[in-house]
């Protein structure tokens with residue numbers, strides 16, 4: 001059977017193919033590393049125990065360094081020409097901060113499309129703390145950036161975050177399932193206007209609006225999302 005190939009511009013943002021055995025193991029390693037980070041916060045250990053842990057961590061880092069890294073330039077080169085492997089496609093998405101399941105900087109936050117809404121969910125532990133017992137506002141800004149960028153799945157074109165406006169309405173608790181939702185407001189040439197909300201239980205804790213700017217060319221709605229165009233604005 002011929003191995004499936006992947007094209008960068010067809011990869012849904014925040015979604016990656018079924019994990020390979022290598023990716024499964026990377027994800028498990030990342031979960032372990034995040035769990036270690038959680039333990040380190042205000043760890044009540046004495047100096048000699050900490051010195052011992054430091055030596056173990058250093059030995060692990062040195063082992064990891066012996067492997068090197070797959071080249072991003074080569075991976076992107078293959079994906080942009082539609083010749084990317086499944087591992088290439090996984091490498092692009094699974095290390096994204098906060099949402100990539102192989103990143104030790106990810107709770108992870110899961111992202112998915114639900115009709116015309118992008119939804120997200122995450123439970124933040126103490127490494128993500130801002131005010132005591134609450135999620136750091138900058139972490140929520142990052143989470144919103146990841147979430148809102150995914151509205152680009154509704155359109156052709158890919159760009160960067162131009163503007164992100166955030167209003168914190170109430171503190172967002174740690175160790176609680178936090179829900180996120182984002183919707184496309186409108187398209188205007190190279191600009192995509194997006195709005196988003198964050199909830200803890202029934203309480204809305206954050207509201208946000210943002211503008212994404214396409215790298216080149218105007219954004220256009222994909223056929224299956226043509227109904228998102230306002231009546232006076234053709235898709």
Ligand SMILES: CCCCCCCCCCCC(=O)SCCNC(=O)CCNC(=O)[C@H](O)C(C)(C)COP(=O)(O)OP(=O)(O)OC[C@H]1O[C@@H](n2cnc3c(N)ncnc32)[C@H](O)[C@@H]1OP(=O)(O)O
Pocket residue numbers: 145149158159160161162163189190191211213215
């Ligand atoms: C290959 C894959 C790549 C895509 C790769 C995707 C990677 C994922 C990124 C992850 C998320 C990030 O961290 S993104 C990193 C954070 N963001 C950034 O670093 C962006 C830094 N800013 C820039 O590089 C630039 O300012 C751009 C690209 C945003 C815009 O520059 P430009 O391309 O010269 O655009 P320009 O002609 O000035 O403006 C085009 C239209 O957009 C408007 N506009 C310009 N800047 C902004 C802005 N910041 N916020 C709102 N609107 C803006 C203008 O008024 C104009 O509207 P009109 O006159 O036409 O009405």
